[in-house]
Amino acid sequence: MEQDGQLKYMDIFNHYLGLIRSGVLRPDSKLPTESKIAEQFQVSRITVIRALKQLQADGYIRRIQGSGSYVQNQKPADSGLKVVSLIMSLHGQGRELQLIQGIEQKLKAAGYILTVHNSHENSEEERDLILKMKKDVQGMILYSASSIENNRLFEDLMKEHWPVVYVDRYPMNVPCSYVTCDNKDGGYQLGDFLCSSGHRQLALVYHDIVGLSSERDRFDGFMKAVSTHQIPQKNVKILSINRNETEEVVNRIYDELYVLERDKARCPTAIFTFNDSLAILMMESLRNRADIVLPESFTIAGFDDLIGFARPVPFVTIRQDYLAIGEAAAELLLAKMESKSLVNRQVVIPVQLVHYPKSGAK
Numbered sequence: 001m002e003q004d005g006q007l008k009y010m011d012i013f014n015h016y017l018g019l020i021r022s023g024v025l026r027p028d029s030k031l032p033t034e035s036k037i038a039e040q041f042q043v044s045r046i047t048v049i050r051a052l053k054q055l056q057a058d059g060y061i062r063r064i065q066g067s068g069s070y071v072q073n074q075k076p077a078d079s080g081l082k083v084v085s086l087i088m089s090l091h092g093q094g095r096e097l098q099l100i101q102g103i104e105q106k107l108k109a110a111g112y113i114l115t116v117h118n119s120h121e122n123s124e125e126e127r128d129l130i131l132k133m134k135k136d137v138q139g140m141i142l143y144s145a146s147s148i149e150n151n152r153l154f155e156d157l158m159k160e161h162w163p164v165v166y167v168d169r170y171p172m173n174v175p176c177s178y179v180t181c182d183n184k185d186g187g188y189q190l191g192d193f194l195c196s197s198g199h200r201q202l203a204l205v206y207h208d209i210v211g212l213s214s215e216r217d218r219f220d221g222f223m224k225a226v227s228t229h230q231i232p233q234k235n236v237k238i239l240s241i242n243r244n245e246t247e248e249v250v251n252r253i254y255d256e257l258y259v260l261e262r263d264k265a266r267c268p269t270a271i272f273t274f275n276d277s278l279a280i281l282m283m284e285s286l287r288n289r290a291d292i293v294l295p296e297s298f299t300i301a302g303f304d305d306l307i308g309f310a311r312p313v314p315f316v317t318i319r320q321d322y323l324a325i326g327e328a329a330a331e332l333l334l335a336k337m338e339s340k341s342l343v344n345r346q347v348v349i350p351v352q353l354v355h356y357p358k359s360g361a362k
Helices: 004-019 033-042 045-057 094-109 123-133 151-159 184-198 211-227 247-259 278-288 322-338
Strands: 061-064 068-071 084-090 113-120 139-143 162-166 177-181 202-206 236-240 269-275 298-300 315-319 347-350 352-356
Touching: 004 033, 004 045, 004 151, 033 045, 033 269, 045 061, 045 236, 068 084, 068 202, 084 094, 084 322, 084 347, 094 322, 094 347, 113 123, 123 139, 123 151, 139 322, 162 202, 162 322, 177 184, 177 211, 184 211, 184 269, 184 298, 184 352, 202 211, 247 278, 269 278, 278 298, 322 347
Parallel strands: 084 113, 084 139, 139 162, 162 177, 177 347, 202 236, 202 269, 269 298, 298 315
Antiparallel strands: 061 068, 315 352
């Protein structure tokens, strides 16, 4: 019962916070009476009073004894600056700079300053950053560490109508605005290319197709292509690894696929890793594995187009337009902040398949 009361209290708090933040309830507007709110939400007046007191403590309403509760005029930030925070995992890659550039140039033109914060692919760090930043900024763009681990927080942001846009990885089962590349089509293009090139024994190596929407979509697209080419699913070996990409992890993958496999006819002639950083590590490791006999047509497929070095085997990947993704994310966020838009929009940016031939010896 106490938990139900807690949820009801938060429902009331988030309901009126959303109406205030979105501008539906304007400054000096009067809220319904405590008894009417209690009737609407089917709760006790004690629960209603608790929610109203929290709104008052956070500066959203003022309560006048004998008169009622009124929306408080929101004080502008002391600095007068309009700030947006981007929360993401930073790896020092060029794609991140393109994404940031796309976001920043759109926000700057509208008079906003962008701050960037590193979550280190850690959902707890991400949560702490969100809770800290939302007190001081006008909106946020999230390149989330997970599509599910902070779902309760994402639901609260949605209920509050807090201006937020997700990039690449979007929350599952939470209505939201997001911008992503066409991950499903990218996965399909890779699968179609490999199958059309004659590959019949395949392997997939992924991190988390349950917790990462981008990987789930790439997986779905790839398997659709495999099905279209009428390749049995038993011909596709699927391996899951954690996010700690190391040479030791890669060596275990090679051992499982090639060293421990007794039927060499079942060894994959192509491996699809769900990002290029893992693909790069796999290609680098090949130089130290003289014990592995690879099929003549062996190919590695990745995603992101980060390759820029000698390739011991042919490589195929998907190129994303990170600049366009950043620009679109900023435009969606500006609509939420400036126009108080409550409409959630989803933007999908097309992708391009890129094929690199072998360059350099194993």
